[in-house]
Amino acid sequence: MNRKECFSTLLVLLFCLFASAQHDSVSASTQFPAHPRILWLKGEEKNILQTVRTDATWRKIHESIMAECDALTGAPELKRELEGRRLLGVSREGLRRIFFLSYAWRMTGDKKYLQRGEKEMLAICGFSDWNPSHFLDVAEMTMGVAIGYDWLFDGLPEASRTTIREAILQKGLQPSLLGRNNGWLRASHNWNQVCNAGMLYGSLAIYENEPALSREIINRGLRSIVLPMEDYRPDGAYPEGYGYWGYGTSFNVLFISAVEKAFGTDFGLTGLPGFLKTADYLEHVTGTTGNAFNYSDAGNGGGLQPAMFWFAAKRKEPSLLWVERGRLEREAPGRHIRNRLLPAIMLWGNGVRMKDISAPQQLFWTGNGKSPVALMRTSWTDDKGIYLGLKAGSASVNHAHMDAGSFILEADGVRWGIDLGMQDYNSLESKGVRIWDKGQYAQRWEVYRYNNYAHSTLTINDSLQRVTGNAPITKHSASPALMHAVCDLSEVYKGELLKAGRGVAIVDQSYVVVRDEVEAPQKATTLRWTLVTPADVNITGDNTAELSKNGRKLGLRVETPLKVQMKSSPAVSKNAYDAANPGVTLTGFEVTLPPGYRGSITVLLVPGGLQHKTYRLPGALAEWP
Structure with missing residues (x-):
């Protein structure tokens, strides 16, 4: 081990010692829901089904997800193919496919979606690793496989459960314990948000089999994710700009939403100064043309942001969704199917009627x-x-x-x-x-x-x-x-x-x-x-x-x-x-x-x-x- 690695390991040990001296939010006595427990509990499908039946806009989104899932049933399986030093493109597509297919299975019970989701996960779990040297790749892959394991749990054969569970443990969670892989624990940018969210989902998915490790990682995440959340002070302006708001903030919301659903509390995260205000930033940073002010490392244009539906529900302010309403009503549904988080909009936006979304008052x-x-x-x-x-x-x-x-x-x-x-x-x-x-x-x-x-x-x-x-x-x-x-x-x-x-x-x-x-x-x-x-x-x-x-x-x-x-x-x-x-x-x-x-x-x-x-x-x- 060279000097740099020694120093990195020392920092991680100091971080862990400091963290362990603090109160654990999740203990051995904490109750966990049965599967499915990530984001969407058993029986909650009926509310979304009712919304889909009665609202044309939500029905259009749902049908576009289902059509994409039908197309995915005939797609070739993903392969471990790096682009430069990254596996991130494959990880993101894996998350997208599994999120979509798992949603389709829970909404319809059609086994073709279960079987294709299982096939996708087994292919990914067969990779030699999930590229821990660029840990965003591991985080997104772990999140996707964890959602699939949890949402498809009741329909998966025991042999598949074992294979998937072991991959989450060995290729997702365990690599996050190594100092050379987890510098993001001390970061105040999107890496912290994305990686902590991925590790949280993996821990929630396999909690029954790895309770002590899962608690350690969940508590570690609750302590660590406050670092990037400090950067929303005082007004909610996201330091890395529009593009990375769609990345870091969305995964921060995925983290909080999953914690709330599993434990019935967000452990104070939502109340951190500036965080809920960031929805105003995201809305105002979009211009009259529908394109965002793309300063810093952001691409041109703009896109649907599912996390905005979570913010609007939290703040009970439908006008925060004015831009999102415009995208949903004016843009073809097919434009949104590449958004790997699209199914989350059905969970966070459930029940919001488009006609109730009015224009903001502030210019x-x-x-x-x-x-x-x-x-x-x-x-x-x-x-x-x-x-x-x-x-x-x-x-x-x-x-x-x-x-x-x-x-x-x-x-x-x-x-x-x-x-x-x-x-x-x-x-x-x-x-x-x-x-x-x-x-x-x-x-x-x-x-x-x-x-x-x-x-x-x-x-x-x-x-x-x-x-x-x-x-x-x-x-x-x-x-x-x-x-x-x-x-x-x-x-x-x-x-x-x-x-x-x-x-x-x-x-x-x-x-x-x-x-x-x-x-x-x-x-x-x-x-x-x-x-x-x-x-x-x-x-x-x-x-x-x-x-x-x-x-x-x-x-x-x-x-x-x-x-x-x-x-x-x-x-x-x-x-x-x-x-x-x-x-x-x-x-x-x-x-x-x-x-x-x-x-x-x-x-x-x-x-x-x-x-x-x-x-x-x-x-x-x-x-x-």
Whole structure:
């Protein structure tokens, strides 16, 4: 064992000693329900059947799950095939298949779903291992097999039960006890949430056969999962962004929901500060187009989030489901069948009538924490309205990019200002790119989509933003006359600027203003202002441009006493490993700040185009209410 492994093992031992000194929530006297006990107790099927019979939307979801299960009965079995260092794609598909098939069996009693679920599990249990070196793979595989074992328990032959149970133990739970595999126990990001959830499900599934080990892992999870849940303080903004909210938060909800169902209590987890508030974040981070503000490592677009139905039920606020209602009613059911957690929506949303889901009242939301954001719109019901999102924070946060001060903009049904989002990890790792190093000059920041050059923010002297810098949101207002947020970017540009502040606003519910206030050092300083856009760009004057897309227009005008040079170029990287960005343009301008310059640059963004009239430009950021 090398020094690093010794140190890791020591940390785990210290963690376990500290944890064992605390009170165990689950003891030998704790009562466990009989199978099925994970998420969905015996006899609860009848409530869902009643909902399916009486509600067309829920019936459509149910029928899409059943149709997919019918298709799965003829699919080839999964094989242990790694993609790079990950088995995660196979694990996720395994979870999806088993979750779907087990749901179908419990809802219909049709043995073809039982037999296919059994076949899937036996194939997975025959793998040499579930890839513990990348423990997310083990966690999702364990969760899937545990759900199948528990939900299909009464129909499984004893020989199959034994095989599946031993695999959960030997390939799921036991590897989590080794220090080299369980660093996630001390993490405050999605790995903790996903891995603890997977191990909880495995422990609940085989409790009768491994009571002591199961209790140890359940209690360990209850103590450990509070670490990532701390990151929802104070307002619910998820530090890793939309994409990882759909991962980490969903598995956190799966953890709590299973604990509640099994023990009749959540042991205080739901009440941790900020956690229930995160449903507001998820709803507001989705724009008028239905796509999310995809900052950090998030993909483009948006998708159905089953966990939102759990939050809405907990808070007794159906309006939290406004976005989800829109997806269910407007999108074809087939779009959702790749969501491996889709059956959970039938459990958590059971009984919610779509007609009872009304639009939210608030048009503005802001959240502080590790990755502060401000999200504002002119309407929830007008898909042509304005949506504006501001990202602050730090590049040091897990999965973050150098995007402090960046924004997205939607109007007239078009996303004018975009975030390029993530690039597939394996596409970079397979080329030898070290994307997990977060040092100031790490190779991660050479990836095109990760640095500030390709975000809608400022670049100073062609330099990277400071990784250790942090940009807080310092003020905001939901006033319809000047709906806005202001962030302090000074730390992010330390060494290049003495001070930097950015305010973004929707003015009079009609157009957008981005105001930057800077103080330069005693040397000439080059400032580049960028808008990343999928639109066609036509530079129309010394300080103006017109963007066009889908028959719509957006006018851009720069207001500053300094001479600016308008620029526009394709979003093309020189690195062979970077993903292509077809149809995307970087537009904006460059300006030279004189030595010691203190002043502002204001950019006006007008849906419909500049109309050659006077627009109200807010004054200094200090005067914004």
